[in-house]
Structure formats: structure tokens, C-alpha cells
Amino acid sequence: MRPLPLLPLQLVLGGFLARILKRNPGLLDRLGDHRRARFGIRPVDLPFAFIVEAAPPRLSAVRELPPGLDAYVSASLANLLALVEGRVDGDALMFSRALTIEGDIEAVLALRNAIDDAQLDLAAELALLLGPLGEPARRSFELVRDSLAGSPQKAR
Amino acid sequence: MELICPAGTPAALRSAIDAGADAVYCGFNDETNARNFPGLNFSRDELRKGIAFAHSRGARILVAINTFPRASSVALWQRAVDDAVDAGADALIVADIGLMDYVARRHPGQRLHVSVQAAAADPDAIAFYVETFGARRVVLPRVLSVSEIAQITREVSCETEVFVFGGLCVMAEGRCSLSSYATGKSPNMQGVCSPASHVAYEETAQGTTSRLGGFTINRFAPQEAAGYPTLCKGRFSTEHGDGYIFEDPVSLDATTLLAGLRTAGVAALKIEGRQRGRAYIESVVRHFRRALDTMEDGSEADVGSLKPFTEGQASTVGAYRKTWR
Ligand code: SF4
Numbered sequence: 122m123r124p125l126p127l128l129p130l131q132l133v134l135g136g137f138l139a140r141i142l143k144r145n146p147g148l149l150d151r152l153g154d155h156r157r158a159r160f161g162i163r164p165v166d167l168p169f170a171f172i173v174e175a176a177p178p179r180l181s182a183v184r185e186l187p188p189g190l191d192a193y194v195s196a197s198l199a200n201l202l203a204l205v206e207g208r209v210d211g212d213a214l215m216f217s218r219a220l221t222i223e224g225d226i227e228a229v230l231a232l233r234n235a236i237d238d239a240q241l242d243l244a245a246e247l248a249l250l251l252g253p254l255g256e257p258a259r260r261s262f263e264l265v266r267d268s269l270a271g272s273p274q275k276a277r
Numbered sequence: 278m279e280l281i282c283p284a285g286t287p288a289a290l291r292s293a294i295d296a297g298a299d300a301v302y303c304g305f306n307d308e309t310n311a312r313n314f315p316g317l318n319f320s321r322d323e324l325r326k327g328i329a330f331a332h333s334r335g336a337r338i339l340v341a342i343n344t345f346p347r348a349s350s351v352a353l354w355q356r357a358v359d360d361a362v363d364a365g366a367d368a369l370i371v372a373d374i375g376l377m378d379y380v381a382r383r384h385p386g387q388r389l390h391v392s393v394q395a396a397a398a399d400p401d402a403i404a405f406y407v408e409t410f411g412a413r414r415v416v417l418p419r420v421l422s423v424s425e426i427a428q429i430t431r432e433v434s435c436e437t438e439v440f441v442f443g444g445l446c447v448m449a450e451g452r453c454s455l456s457s458y459a460t461g462k463s464p465n466m467q468g469v470c471s472p473a474s475h476v477a478y479e480e481t482a483q484g485t486t487s488r489l490g491g492f493t494i495n496r497f498a499p500q501e502a503a504g505y506p507t508l509c510k511g512r513f514s515t516e517h518g519d520g521y522i523f524e525d526p527v528s529l530d531a532t533t534l535l536a537g538l539r540t541a542g543v544a545a546l547k548i549e550g551r552q553r554g555r556a557y558i559e560s561v562v563r564h565f566r567r568a569l570d571t572m573e574d575g576s577e578a579d580v581g582s583l584k585p586f587t588e589g590q591a592s593t594v595g596a597y598r599k600t601w602r
Binding site for chain 2: 211215228
């Protein structure tokens with residue numbers, strides 16, 4: 122199987138991130154001194170990972186996370202999406218070993234608390250981003266998200 | 278009995294109230310409260326709005342100002358008191374006697390609760406807070422059995438509040454120096470036990486190693502349930518082998534003891550966890566709201582459903598059912 126081209130994914134998700142940060146200024150406030158941290162996010166069930174920065178908003182899709190980032194977060198895609206939407210509790214995922222973090226733990230906590238307060242609805246954000254294509258995109262996203270795992274809490 | 282629920286963010290505050298909290302406790306985003314974590318807590322403006330939201334829904338907001346002021350910057354704690362009163366807080370939760378004195382003198386009408394951090398565990402200590410500062414409620418430390426709670430509640434002239442769920446401090450609250458020893462920072466002074474800035478995790482083939490301030494405190498095998506990186510729940514190697522000395526990674530769950538606590542005369546039940554996410558707040562608050570309702574109609578409470586939220590995926594009734602002394 123040919124690996125997925127990452128550039129288009131990076132462009133779409135980068136735009137998505139910038140939009141989310143613009144619509145939720147409180148996120149940056151809660152990130153505080155950690156707003157410039159570089160986070161490596163690795164969905165353990167996907168063949169690629171992301172490097173995410175909040176200020177300025179930047180997202181790169183990579184096959185392997187490089188060393189030297191401020192913090193590394195890995196979990197299944199279902200759990201990562203659920204965390205971003207506040208549908209699971211980060212500490213509970215840590216306790217059940219469904220989430221691992223390394224590097225600057227303070228930066229990860231700030232990010233998690235900022236995201237949890239923002240009450241993000243990724244499907245709705247996607248719909249807004251894509252304008253006329255928004256509604257079908259929202260429905261497709263919800264379908265994919267819900268098919269990933271019935272119970273993200275237990276997904277590893 | 279009132280259900281008192283935690284909130285570390287405005288979104289969590291709204292979740293707690295939606296899920297059935299009678300009151301929510303929260304703190305400012307600085308070292309004046311015992312959950313001074315990155316990205317957590319309330320600005321002055323957020324607190325004001327949170328209080329307005331709570332009042333519009335018939336709920337109350339209790340503001341925790343429960344660390345011990347540093348001699349050089351008492352004004353920071355006094356300002357927190359003034360701002361919380363100004364924002365319309367329904368009660369202040371305070372641990373330090375100097376700060377209680379400030380509240381009593383400067384804001385004599387303000388309802389005052391004695392924080393668990395004051396470790397007031399006997400009727401004489403509690404009477405001191407009631408008589409000297411007009412405290413209306415004491416949050417009892419988690420070292421007492423239900424019968425001791427009943428006895429204290431009978432003897433004191435203020436209300437008692439007890440923890441029913443969440444992380445457990447196994448040392449006398451407000452006195453523990455384990456975090457200070459390892460990191461130079463403590464829940465009592467800086468408002469954070471085992472600060473994230475001093476925590477490191479390392480993933481290896483053997484599992485996850487957790488370190489605090491350079492001390493290796495635990496290693497969890499790949500599928501083994503884990504707990505917080507606090508020294509009290511560290512695994513130690515001694516001549517008797519490796520194991521937990523102070524406490525296993527485990528959370529308090531007193532769901533099965535609610536009726537006993539009601540008989541003991543307890544006024545309020547508290548859920549720990551201002552550092553937890555909305556998903557925790559919502560599930561745990563809803564669980565206890567339902568448990569209190571089912572207690573009223575005599576049916577069985579749902580026990581064990583909160584396991585995914587517990588440290589080490591295990592729960593205990595702690596000292597409430599104490600078989601040791
Ligand atoms: S080390 Fe343990 S007992 Fe001490 S303050 Fe921290 S959590 Fe509580």
C-alpha cells in the first residue's frame with residue numbers, strides 16, 4: 122500500500138488549527154507561557170504523526186516525530202479526538218495506560234486544560250471551515266469518529 | 278446532603294452544575310489555592326461570570342483560598358479574599374488562621390468554611406475556628422472513620438463536609454512535606470503537590486517510569502494501571518521487596534457509605550478533582566446525584582461505575598471504614 126501523501130493533510134489540518142485558535146482566544150490564554158511549545162502528537166494506530174504549535178499556529182504531518190520537541194503525546198486516534206472534544210478525562214486515560222506523555226509535562230497539562238475549557242466540537246468546526254461542503258463533511262467526520270471506537274476510554 | 282463539586286475551568290463549572298451540583302468549588306489561577314496547575318483555574322472575570330451562572334441556576338460557588346500565605350506576600354492572599362467576596366462568592370474555603378482572621382475582620386458577613394488543608398480533626402480544634410472566626414462549616418480530613426465523623430458532628434456547632442470521591446492524601450492534610458522534599462514545592466505553600474514541572478515520564482520496553490524531582494518513584498508495566506506521580510504513592514525497594522509503603526495508587530469512593538454519612542449528620546459531600554477534565558466532572562457528579570436520589574427512594578446505588586476514573590483503576594473507602602488504628 123502506498124503511504125498517504127502528507128502535504129494535503131498538513132494543509133487542511135493546518136488551516137483547521139489556525140481557525141480553531143482564532144475562534145477560541147481563551148485557549149492561548151490558558152496555554153500561557155507554553156503557547157510556543159512544540160507538541161508531538163502521535164496517534165498510535167496511524168502511520169503518521171503531527172507536530173503542533175499554537176503561537177503562531179503551525180501544524181506539520183510527519184512519518185516519524187523528531188527528537189527535541191517540547192513534549193510528546195501518544196494515544197489511539199479515537200482517544201486523541203475524544204480528549205480534544207473533552208469526551209474523556211486525560212488523567213483517566215493515563216491511569217488506564219491508554220495515553221502516554223513524555224517531555225515537558227507542564228506544557229502538556231496546560232494544553233489539556235486549555236482544550237478542555239474550550240469545549241471544542243471538531244465536527245462543527247470542520248463544517249464551518251468548509252462552507253458549502255460543511256454539512257456533508259460534518260456528517261462524514263462524525264461517522265468516522267463514532268466508528269473508531271464505541272468507548273474511547275478503553276481504546277488502546 | 279449537599280453535593281459539592283470541583284471545577285478547574287469555567288467549562289467544568291458549567292458541566293458540574295448541569296450534572297446536578299448543589300455547589301461548585303474553584304480557585305484563582307495563582308498560588309492562593311491548592312490546585313495551582315498550569316492552564317487551570319479562574320481569572321477574576323471568569324469567577325464573576327461563573328458565580329452569575331451558578332446563581333442563575335440556583336447553585337452556589339465556594340472559593341478555595343486554602344494555601345498558607347508566605348510571610349513576604351500575604352497581600353496576594355488578602356487580595357484573593359477581597360476579590361472573591363467582591364465577586365459574590367457564597368463561601369470562602371480557608372486553611373490559614375491569619376487569613377481566617379482577615380476574613381472575619383474585613384468581611385464579617387462572609388460565610389467561611391475551614392479547608393481540609395487546616396486538618397481540623399477534633400471537636401476542640403473545630404470549636405476554635407467556630408468561636409474565633411465564625412466558621413460555619415469544616416471540611417473534615419480524610420483520616421476519620423464514619424463513627425468518628427458522627428461523634429465530631431454531634432459535638433461541634435458548625436456543619437461538617439466530607440470527601441466522597443477522588444484522590445486521597447494519605448498524610449495529614451496541610452502538613453505533608455513529601456512534595457517539598459522532592460521538588461521544593463508543596464500543596465500547602467505553592468498550591469501544588471508533585472508539580473508537573475518536576476515530573477518526568479520515560480517510556481521503555483519495561484513500561485513507564487515516573488520520576489519526581491529526579492527521584493524515580495515508580496515503574497508501571499505496559500498494561501498495569503497507573504496513578505499520580507506523588508511520593509506517597511511511590512513504589513519503594515526495601516529489604517522486604519518492592520512495593521507501596523504509604524498507599525497504593527487508589528481513589529476514594531464512598532458511594533456505599535452515603536446512608537451512613539447522612540445518619541452521621543454530615544451536611545455536605547465533596548468530590549475531589551479540580552484538576553480533572555469535564556468528562557470526569559460530568560460522570561462523577563451525575564453518579565453521586567443519582568446515588569443521593571436513589572438513597573432517598575431506598576433503591577440500590579450503582580457501585581463500581583466510576584472505576585475508569587480512579588487512580589490505579591481501584592477504589593477504597595479509605596479511613597471511613599477503618600479496621601486499624
Ligand atoms: S505527597 Fe501524597 S499525601 Fe502528600 S500532599 Fe501529595 S498527595 Fe497528599
